[in-house]
Amino acid sequence: EKQRLREANEQQNADEFVNLFEGDLDDVPTNEELEDLWFLIDYMVNYEKILTEDNPLRLKKMQYFLRDVSTRMTMNNPLATLFLGIVESKLGNLHEAEVNTSLSKSYLKKSAYWQIRFKILDLECLYNLSAVFKGKGCNDYY
DSSP: OHHHHHHHHTSSSOOOOOOGGGSOTTSOOOHHHHHHHHHHHHHHHHTGGGGGOOOHHHHHHHHHHHHHIIIIIOSSOHHHHHHHHHHHHHTTOHHHHHHHHHHHHHHHHTOHHHHHHHHHHTOGGGGOHHHHHTTOOGGGGO
């Protein structure tokens, strides 16, 4: 609930966000940084693995999880809808992939909170679903 309130409050003007894993790992994070750390860990545990996953059964489980996140747990979440689009693409559901990718772009455009996170994590290149489908991540473009 706290995360949703923060997202709503930062729609127009987002607070600073940094990838704490790129800094000094011996530093003790502040309470605000702990929220960002939780976000980063959630991304790494639940989303990043989708880029390299090819097992149809695992992708199906991820599809159910992301549908729940996108429709029940959060609203207007470009991260969940983008990765749902990626999963749908990998499962061959190209229409659903395009719908979710378009929704994600729309949500991202309206939220400074999400824009700064997508920028720091370099996620916008993932909108190229054909590259993601071939197992490439953003770092493969550089």
